[in-house]
Amino acid sequence: MALYADLHRHLGGSVVPRILWRYFKRHDPKMAQRFPQYPVFEEFYTRKRKTLDEYLELHTLVENVQTEETLPYFIYRLIRGAYIFEHLAYLELRYTPYLRTPQYLEQSERIDAMTNIVKIVGKASQVKEYPIVISQILCMHSRLPYEVNKAIVDLAAQMKNYVCAIDVAGGDSHYGERLDEFIDLYKYARALGLNTTGHLYETSDGCYPELLPYLMRIGHGIQIPLKFPELLPEIARSNQCLEICPTTYLKTGNLENLYELKTVFDRCFEAGVHIAICTDNAGLHNVRLPFEFENLLTQDVIDFHQLQACQNFAFQHAFAWPYKKPPASLLTGLLKDKSLQRS
Template sequence: MALYAELHRHLGGSVVPRVLWRYLHRSESDLSARFPDYSEFEDFYTRPRDTLDEYLELHTLVESVQTAETLPYFIYRLMRGAYIFENLAYLELRYTPFLRTDAQLSQSQRIDQMAEIVQIVGEASRVKEYPIVSSQILCMHSRLPYEVNRAIVALAAQSDYVCAIDVAGGDAHYAERLDEFVELYVYARSLNLKTTGHVYETTEGCYPELLPYLMRIGHGIQIPLLQPHLLKEVARRGQCLEVCPTTYLKTGTMKDIRQLKQVFDRCFDAGVDIAICTDNAGLHNVRLPFEYESLLTHDIIGFEELQACQDAAFRHAFAWNYAQRPASMLTSLLKTEVGAI
C-alpha cells in the first residue's frame, strides 16, 4: 500500500549496492575487477566517510555509469524498490543532468543533451506496474560553470517532467560564488520555478543570503542547531526542512543520531515543518520506513510527530496535486464503503 512521500532523494545515490555491483560485473566495468566479491563492494559503498566532500566523491562513481543508455535500467529498479519496499506514493528525484551527458562532447553540446537526459529520466520513472507520482528536481552544482547552471535553470522551466531546482555539490563551496547563486535563484523565481537548496547541512554551509529564495530547505539542520533565531523567519515563510537522518552519520556531520532531537524539538516549537527523507538511499542501504523507525526507537520523535512530518511531506511536495495524502483518501474510501453496507 503506497502511503509515503519522499522529497529528497538523489538519483546518483539511489542505486542500491547490489544493483550497482551486478551492473558493474555485467558490463565488465573496470571496477568489477576491483570488487569481485559483493560484500567488499557493499562495505566500500556504504561505509561512513569523514567529511561531506569525501562522501560526495561516491556520486561521481555512479554518475559515470548513469548515461542516456543505462538510466532506464537503474530507474526501473529504483521505482520498483520504492513502491514495493518503501510504500512510496510520491517521489521527487534530484540530480544534475549535465553530469549524465556524454563527457566527450563540448560544453555547449552537453548543455543541448541535457534535455534528452531529462526526458529519459521522466519517461523511465513512469512505470505502470509501480504507480508512483514522480517528478524531477534539477540541481545546479557548485563545481559547474555559471553558463551550465543557468542552462539547468532554463531547462527546468521548459520541462513538464521537472518541478523545481536545487543547488548541490557541497554547501561549503558556495561562498565564493554566493552572488552568482543568488542571481540564479532570482532568475528561477522569475520563471515561476519552485526552489529548494542544499544549505545549512554542515557548519560551513550557513548562508542566510540564500534563504529568502528557497521554498524548501535541503537539510537545514544547522539552522536550529547554530542559528535558532532564524526559525521564526523560516516559519513565517512557510519553508520546510528536508531532514535526512542517516546522511549526517555517513558524512561525519554528526556522531550520534540523537543529536537530531534538538533539531526536531526546536523546529516543532517554532512551527517549522520537517519532511523526513533518505537523501541517498542506495549509498546508505537504507529505505524511508527505516528512517522513521530509527527516529522513533532513539526517542527523537514520537508517533504524533512522525505523523506531522509525514503530513508535511505531502503538503510541501512540489508536484502532489491533491488536497490529502493517500492515507486520508483511503480512510475516506473505507468510511464510504462501511456506510454503504
Template sequence: MALYAELHRHLGGSVVPRVLWRYFERHATDLIARFAEYSEFEDFYTRPRNTLDEYLELHTLVESVQTVETLPYFIYRLLRGAYIFENLAYLELRYTPYLRTPEHLSQPERIDKMAEIVEVVGKASHLPEYPIVTSQILCMHTRLPLEVNRAIIDLAVQNKQYVCGIDVAGGDRYYEERLDEWISLYDYARSLGVNTTGHLYETTAGCYPQLLPYLMRIGHGIQIPLLYPELLADVARRGQCLEVCPTTYLKTGTLEDIRQLKLVFDQCFDAGVDIAICTDNAGLHNVRLPFEYENLLTYDIISFGQLQACQNAAFRHAFAWPYAQPPASLLSGLLKPESPKVLAMRD
C-alpha cells in the same frame, strides 16, 4: 499500500549496492576489479566517510554509468523498490542532468543533450505496475559554470511535465566564493515561477542566510536549529520546510550521534517549522525511508504523533503532489463502512 512521500533523494545515490554490483558485473567489470566479492564492494560503498566532500566523491562512480542508455535500467529498479519496500506514493528525484551527458562533447553540445536526459528520466519514471507520482528536481552544481547552471534553470522551465523544481549540489562549503552568482540564479528561477530548494545549513561550513529568502524548501537545514535557532521564526514565517535526512549526517561525519537530531526536531516543532524526513542517498546508505522513521522512533528523537506530522508535511510541501490530501486521508474515505442506505440499494 503506498503512503509516504520522499522529497530529497539523489538519483546518483539512489542505486542500492546489489543493483549497482550486478550492473558492473555485466557491463563495467573494471570498476569493481579491486573487490574480490560483493561484500567488500558493499562495505566500501556504504561505509561512513570522514567529510561531506569525501562522501560526495561516491556520486561520481554512479554518474559515470548513468547515461541516456542506462538510466531506464536504474530507474526501473529504483521505483520497483520504492513502491514494494518503501510504500512510496510520491517521489522527487534530484540530479544534475549535465553530468549524465557524454564528457567528450563540447559544453554547448552537452547543454543541448540535457533535454534528452530529462525526457528519458521522465518517461522511465512512469511505470503502470508501480504507480508512484514522480517528478524531477534539477540540480545546479558548484563545479559547473554560470552558463550551464542558468541553462539548467531554463530546462526546468521548458519541461514542467517532468520537472518540479531546482536545487544546487556539490557541497555547501563552496557557495561562498560565488555567493552573488547563486543568489542571482535563484532570483532568476523564482522570477520564472520555478520551485526552489537548496542544500543549505547542512554542515557548519554551509550557513548562508543570504540564500534563505530564495528557497521554498531547505535541503537539510539542520544547522539552523542547532546553531542559529534565532532564524527559525523567519523560516516559519516563510513557510519553509526542512528536508532532514538522518542517516546522511552520520555517513558524512556531520553528526557523531543520531540523537543529536532530537534538538533539531524539538526546536522546529516549537517554532512551527515543518520537517520532511528523507533518505538523501538511499543506495549509498543501504537504508530505506521506513527505516529512517523507525530509527528516529527507536532513539526517542520523535514521537509517533510527530512522525505523522512530518509525513503529512512532506505531502504539503511536495512540489508536484496533485491532491489536496495525503494518500492515508484519501484511503480512509474509501475504506469507511458503507451506509445501510447504500447497502440496501445494492441488495
C-alpha cells in the same frame, strides 16, 4: 497502498549497492575485478566518510554509469523498490542532468544533450505496475560554470511536465565565493515561476542566510536549529520546510549519533517549522525511508505524534503531489464510502 513521500532523494545515490554491483559485474570488467565479491563492495559503498566532500565523491561513481542507455535500467529498479519496500506514493528525484551527458562533448553540446536526459528520466519514471507520482528536481552544481547552471534553470522552466523545482548541490562549503551567482540564478528561477530548494545549512561551512529568502524548502538545514535558532521564527513565517535526511549526517561525519537530531526536531516543532523526513541517498546508505522513521522513533529522537506530523508535512510541501490530502486520508475516505455502500 503506498503511504509515504520522499522529497529529497538523489538519483546518483539512489542505486542500492547490490544492483550497482551486479551492473558492474555484467558491464564493467574493471570495477568487477576491483570488487569480485559483493560484501567487499557493499562495505566500500556504504561505509562512513570523514567529510561531506569525501562522501560526495561517491556520486561520481554512479554518475559515470547513468547514461542515456542505462538510466531506464536503474530507474525501473529504483521505482520497483520504492513502491514495494518503502511504500512510497510520491518521490522527487534530484540530479544534475549535465553530469549524465557524454564527457567527450563540448560544453555547448552537453547543454543541448540535457534535454534528452530529462525526457529519458521522465519517461522511465512512468511505470504502470508501480503507481508512484514522480517528479524531477534539477540541480545546479557548485563546481559547474555559471553558463551551465543557468541552462539548467532554463531547462527546468521549459520542461515543467517533468520538472517540479531546482536545487543547488555539490557541497555547501563551495558556494561562498560564488554566492552572488547563485542568488542571481535563484532570483531568475523564481521569476520564471519555478519552485526552489537548495542544499543549505547542512554543515557548519554551508551557512548562507543570503540564500534563504529565495528558497521554498531547505535541503537539510540542520545547522539552523542547532546553531542559529534565532532564524526559526522567520523560517516558520515563510513556510519553509526542512528536508531532514538522518542517516546522511552519520555517513558524512556531520553528527556523531542520531540523538543529536532531537534538538533539531524539538526546536523546529516549538517554532512551528515543518520538517519532512527524507533519505537523501538511500542506495549509499542501504537504508530505506521506513527505516529512517523507525530509527528516529526507537532512538527517542521523535515520538509518534511528531512522526505523523512529519509524514503529513512531506505531502503538504511536495511540489508535484496532485491531491489536497496525503494518501492515508484518501484511503480513509474510500473505506468510508465502501462501508456506506454495503449498508
